[in-house]
Amino acid sequence: MREKIIIxxxxxxxxxxxxxxxxxxxxxxxxxxxxxxxxxxxxxVPANILGMLGFGAGMxxxxxxxxxxxxxxxxxxxxxxxxxxxxxxxxxxxxSIWARIIWGVWxxxxxxxTSWLVCWLIFGGYLMLRRAVEEPNQRARFAxxxxxxxxxxxxxxxKSIEWWNTQHPQPVLSLRNxxxxxxxxxxxxxxxxxxxxxxxxxxxMVRVRQEAFAREIDTLRRMVHAQ
Amino acid sequence: xxxxEIEGVWKYYGDFPALRDVRLKVAPGSTLALxxxxxxxxxxxxRIVAGLSKPSRGxxxxxxxxxxxxxTRRRIGVLGxxxxxxxxxxxxxxxxxxxxxxxxPDPRKRADEMLERVGLSRVRDGLAREFSRGMRQRLAIGRAxxxxxxxxxxxxxxxxxxDRAIAVLQxxxxxxxxxxxxxxxxxxxxxxxxxxxxxVALLQRGQIVHAGERTPQMVEDTGWLYxxxxxx
Amino acid sequence: MFLRQxxxxxxxxxxxxxxxxxxxxxxxxxxxxxxxxFSFAFDPSSEQVREFSGGLLWMTYAFAGALVLNxxxxxxxxNDCLDALIASPVPSAxxxxxxxxxxxxxxxxxxxxxxxxxxxxxxxxWSASMFGPMLLVMTxxxxxxxxxxxxxxxxxxxxxxxxxxxxxxxxxxxxxxxIAAMTLTTQLLAGDPIxxxxxxxxxxxxxxxxxAVVFVDTVLVG
Numbered sequence: 001m002r003e004k005i006i007i008x009x010x011x012x013x014x015x016x017x018x019x020x021x022x023x024x025x026x027x028x029x030x031x032x033x034x035x036x037x038x039x040x041x042x043x044x045v046p047a048n049i050l051g052m053l054g055f056g057a058g059m060x061x062x063x064x065x066x067x068x069x070x071x072x073x074x075x076x077x078x079x080x081x082x083x084x085x086x087x088x089x090x091x092x093x094x095x096s097i098w099a100r101i102i103w104g105v106w107x108x109x110x111x112x113x114t115s116w117l118v119c120w121l122i123f124g125g126y127l128m129l130r131r132a133v134e135e136p137n138q139r140a141r142f143a144x145x146x147x148x149x150x151x152x153x154x155x156x157x158x159k160s161i162e163w164w165n166t167q168h169p170q171p172v173l174s175l176r177n178x179x180x181x182x183x184x185x186x187x188x189x190x191x192x193x194x195x196x197x198x199x200x201x202x203x204x205m206v207r208v209r210q211e212a213f214a215r216e217i218d219t220l221r222r223m224v225h226a227q
Numbered sequence: 228x229x230x231x232e233i234e235g236v237w238k239y240y241g242d243f244p245a246l247r248d249v250r251l252k253v254a255p256g257s258t259l260a261l262x263x264x265x266x267x268x269x270x271x272x273x274r275i276v277a278g279l280s281k282p283s284r285g286x287x288x289x290x291x292x293x294x295x296x297x298x299t300r301r302r303i304g305v306l307g308x309x310x311x312x313x314x315x316x317x318x319x320x321x322x323x324x325x326x327x328x329x330x331x332p333d334p335r336k337r338a339d340e341m342l343e344r345v346g347l348s349r350v351r352d353g354l355a356r357e358f359s360r361g362m363r364q365r366l367a368i369g370r371a372x373x374x375x376x377x378x379x380x381x382x383x384x385x386x387x388x389x390d391r392a393i394a395v396l397q398x399x400x401x402x403x404x405x406x407x408x409x410x411x412x413x414x415x416x417x418x419x420x421x422x423x424x425x426x427v428a429l430l431q432r433g434q435i436v437h438a439g440e441r442t443p444q445m446v447e448d449t450g451w452l453y454x455x456x457x458x459x
Numbered sequence: 460m461f462l463r464q465x466x467x468x469x470x471x472x473x474x475x476x477x478x479x480x481x482x483x484x485x486x487x488x489x490x491x492x493x494x495x496x497f498s499f500a501f502d503p504s505s506e507q508v509r510e511f512s513g514g515l516l517w518m519t520y521a522f523a524g525a526l527v528l529n530x531x532x533x534x535x536x537x538n539d540c541l542d543a544l545i546a547s548p549v550p551s552a553x554x555x556x557x558x559x560x561x562x563x564x565x566x567x568x569x570x571x572x573x574x575x576x577x578x579x580x581x582x583x584x585w586s587a588s589m590f591g592p593m594l595l596v597m598t599x600x601x602x603x604x605x606x607x608x609x610x611x612x613x614x615x616x617x618x619x620x621x622x623x624x625x626x627x628x629x630x631x632x633x634x635x636x637x638i639a640a641m642t643l644t645t646q647l648l649a650g651d652p653i654x655x656x657x658x659x660x661x662x663x664x665x666x667x668x669x670x671a672v673v674f675v676d677t678v679l680v681g
Contacts, residue, residue, distance in 0.1 A: 066677065069283070071242070121631040128627055132618045136241035137283075141681065142614055145674050146628065149610075152670065153632045160635035160659050167642050167654070215242055222243035226266055226432065277546045281681040295680070300548045309539020313471070315478045327467045328547045330460075370543070 002209075006202050013198035020191045037101040044094035046193040047087045048116065050200050054084020055123060059151040062144035071215065074140035077147060078130060079207035081123055083200050088120045111165055115158040122150040136218060228291050230255040230378055230409035231276065236285030238271055238433075245271050247433045249285070253411060253426070258404055260420040260441065261413040262452065263430035269413035270308075272430065273382045276411070277305045289378055301329060304376030306384050310367040314356035318347050318366050321355055322373060329374040341369040345395050361389035368396050372403070379403060381412040385419050397423070417449040429456050461556075464549045468557025473564060475534065482530045482565065490523035490573040494580055503581045513645030516577050517637050520570050521604060521630070527565045528608030529625050531558050532616040541616065541679075551676035559609040559671075566601050583648050592647055599660040600640030603667065607632050610671040614678050636663045 024039050061077035064070075092113070099108045107113070126146050133139035231253035238246040246268050253259050263269050275282050278294040287294045289303065312321050319338050326334025342348045345365040355363060371379070384396060400423055403410060414420040421427070421441060428438040429452055437456040445452050476482060497515055501508055535541035544554055574593070578585050608629055615624045639656040646653050 118631055118634050125624075125628045125631060129624060132615075132620050132624050134619075137239065137681075141677060145614065145678055149632065149667075149670055149674070152666065153635065156635045156663060156666070160638045160663075163655065163659060164638050164642060219242040222240060226243075277542075279542055279545055279680065297548045297550060300546060303546065305543070305546045307539060307542055309542065311539050311543035313475060313540060314538065315475050316471075320474075324467070324471055325543070325547070328464065328544070328549055330548060 002205070006205060009198045009202050013195045013202075016191060016195040016198070020188050020195060023191075024188050037098060040094050040098050042188050042192050043196075044091055044098065045189050046196045047094065048091040049193060050196055051084045051088035051091055051116075051119075054080050054087065054200070055119065055151060055154065058084060058123075059147050062147035065140050065144045066148075069137070071136060071140055074136075074143065075208050075211035075215070076204075078127075078143065078211060079204045081126060081147065082207060083203045085120065085123050085127065086203070087196070087200065088116065088123070092116060092120060109165075109168075111158065111162045115154070115161045118157045118161070119154040122154055123147075126150060136215060228255070229253060229288075230257070230290060231411065232286075232288040233272075233276070234286050234288070236272070236275065236282045236287065238268075238275060238280075239283040245433050246275075246282070249430075249433070249435055251428055251435055251438060253409060255290075255409050256404075256407040257425045258400070258410040258423055259412065259426045259428060260424035261411060261428050261430060262415065262417070262420075263413075264415065264457075267430045268433040269430055270382055271433075273307075273380050273411070273413055277303060277307075277380050301374065302377045304371045304374065304379045306367065306371040306379070306381045308382060308386075310363050311370065312355045312363065312366055315354060317352045317354050318342060318358070319351040321366065322369060325370050325373055331374055337373060341373050344399070345369040346391070360387075361392050364388050364392040365395050368392065368399060372399055377408055379408060379410045379412075381410065383414055384412060385414060393419070418446075421446045421449065427452065429453070431457055461550065461553050464553040465557035465560065468544075468549065468554055469560040469564075472531070472534070472558060472561035476561070476565060482527045483569070486523045486526045486565070486569045487572060489526060490519045490569060491576055493519045493522055494573065494576055498580050508581050509583065509649050510645060512577065512581055512583055512648045513643070514641040515581075516574065516644055517600065517641045519573055519577070520566070520601070521633060521637060523569055523573070524566045524601075524604050524608065525626055525629070527562055527569070528605070528612050528629070529622065530612075531562050531609055532612040533621065536616055545679055551679050552672045554679075555609060555613065555671060555675040558612075559605050562609050563601060563605045566605060567597065570597055570601060584650075585648075586650075589647055589650075592653055593644070595657070596640055596643045596647065596653070596660070599657065599664055600636060600643075602664050603636030603640070603660060604633055606664065606667050606671050607636075610675060610678070613675060636660060639663070 020042070024042055058077045058081035061073050061080060065073035065077060095113050095116070096106055099113070100106050126143060129146055130139055130143050133142055229252050231251070233249050233251040236246055236249040237244055249268075249272060261269050261272070271280075274280050276287055276289070276294060278300055281295075289299050292299045294300075294303075313324070316324065319342060322338035322341055323334045326337050331337050339348075339351075342351050345368055347362060347366055347369070350358070350362065355366065358366065368384075371381075379400075381400075385393060388396065397419070400410060400412075404423070404425075410423075412420055412424070424441045426439065427441050427445060429436050437452070494515070497519075501511070532541065535544060545551070549557075574597075577583065608625075611625055611629050611632075615621045615628070618624055636659075639659040643653050643656040643660070646656075
């Protein structure tokens, strides 16, 4: 049943993505100021949205673990956060490429890119921490605390970098050119969001299954050692 | 009211139960020898009773109160595997520190008394790291008994003690017993423990397989308990 | 009662540290070395150095501080002292507060010594009126570093890779506080009045002190 869902989602998402790519590359005209590269927004924005949703969901699931002590919450939190980190990486990479093409710099210290990087570092640390703790309940506990603190911190970071930018004016990086795109051009963002969300769901499901296997192996190992 | 009531305690490491449905009642004034092979779960259980970790399921009541409450912890004494002393502080400083942490009315006086008791008065100003192993152990015993606890939790206390430390520990346990305090002692050194114990409990693979009074037979034939209730 | 217990813990940590001076020596030496290295990286006599003096100072504080913060709970692991503290009637929050206070004092002491070194090396024009605001920024900023560092010291204390995990987790979390402290300090040393960054630091301090006190028991016991 599970496999069927995964395959179904994959096919649906794949078809959607293919159709969307077609729209993006052939049907839409080049944007006025930015040329062809603006198309990267169709991946940059959905990736960032999914990343943020993922980190937020990870935090809620972490709170879920802390209140119930049920390891399934932890497995889900870890999976969601890890997938979110992947999408955050895509968001950062696409943002950087875009900046390179448009501004000639690989990195621009604008609010969103910088605070997104801080977020990435925080949750990269989360994943590293998980690998450093051996006992599953302790790992879940520590990871949950880091997830909660990290999410709060990510928000404060955003605000403080925003403030910092007022002290040190930076070029304003806006993929939306201050305000909006022509109506016909916005739709593909949302279609891509749907497609990528499906892929994200697949990745999370696979990852959760991995966590379940890992737990089983851990239990078996402890049983053997207890002999 | 029982000194210690362990009700339906489970402890999971991951999904593996290190303790399974442990149920134990310890009457006040009794001395319980908690026996079991290595890996049976003795240390895990004692740590939970001492408030150092939480059970996955079940409850622990010490004199009717929760283990983690401040007032409860004031009445528990713990002697674990590590000596729990600060190397860079002197013997008297270590004891005074714990006296203050336990809220004793006169930490200085109590520290002096205890140093006398464990035979370390003459080296009271020596740093703990300069002490020999036996001296450190005696100081650790002093620290555990310092606040005159009503319930004592000792995890393999006789392991690797030198003769003088064993003598001090036996004397202090005997005195506690005579004053009606409750002692729970985990061990696999059967002789010393069984001599002091009034009750025994055998832990095996996380389960209590026998709990009851200590009989003379157990003392005479130390392997009897394991043979009768343990695995072949 | 709570304060008395926290104070006992803080006094013990400071007493131990005064005896051995391990963290103090390492931290101080490290901060001077960093300042020296930075002066090779950037020309200390140029005017532009004023612009990153604040950044320089707080980076030095953050790096040197990590040595002190790591030691905080690490000193309890030897001989299983941490277990004895947790089993004692001292609540986890008081244990945390005591250690944080001790760490704060140690960090602040290192910073007070490093500050003149920076002013010296970089020829920063110093006026007496800067002292008050500087102390304020140092206090708020150092408390931010302390609160995060002490909590994560408790978290990483029993991990295999403690020395690696503590900086990895702690530095990204310190970023908002460091940004505010750096900017404020630069403004201060340039003779400008300090701006709205104080609000950030204060908010950060309050929020994370609360979070730390709430979570420390979960981290230490379960």
